[in-house]
Amino acid sequence: MGKKCLDYINDLNDYIDGQIDSDLYQEIENHLKQCENCRIMIDTLKKTVSLCREGKELKELKLPPPLEKKLNDMLKKHWQEKFGK
Template sequence: MTSDQHDHSHCLSMFQKLSEYIDNELDEMTCRDIERHVEECVPCKICLETLKRTVNLCKKLESKPVPESVSLKLKEFIQSMSDGRSIVQK
């Protein structure tokens, strides 16, 4: 395991839970797992921040749960990064 070889499959599985995380519907252990991951994973941290912002916007507009399109976009985002294109530039 090296720090630059990031396991995006782990990211993907985590992001499937993120909409629940945003809604505070996850148990504490899973929340901590996500939080610990984004501490070490910059791309995921950016994703999470982006998602939080998007969710906040959605909640302001209408009091509905997080739309599925948000988590779909997020998955596409992660997928594109796991293809080897990192959005994080040095």
């Protein structure tokens, strides 16, 4: 323990991309087992990633507002880096 959900958000992106070291992967897996918030977030992230690939806007995110904001910020940054938008 020690880490909070928000501390995981930046890592979740790499987790989904599969670009993460195995210790951290395991840590996230363990966290997901006990944390519904992050499971929802992973689910949303995956959907969001496919939406982004189709060029659609991020809408209908059903997350607690602090997570949603953080997620949105992270995704914006991520997609800007990836596609230079």
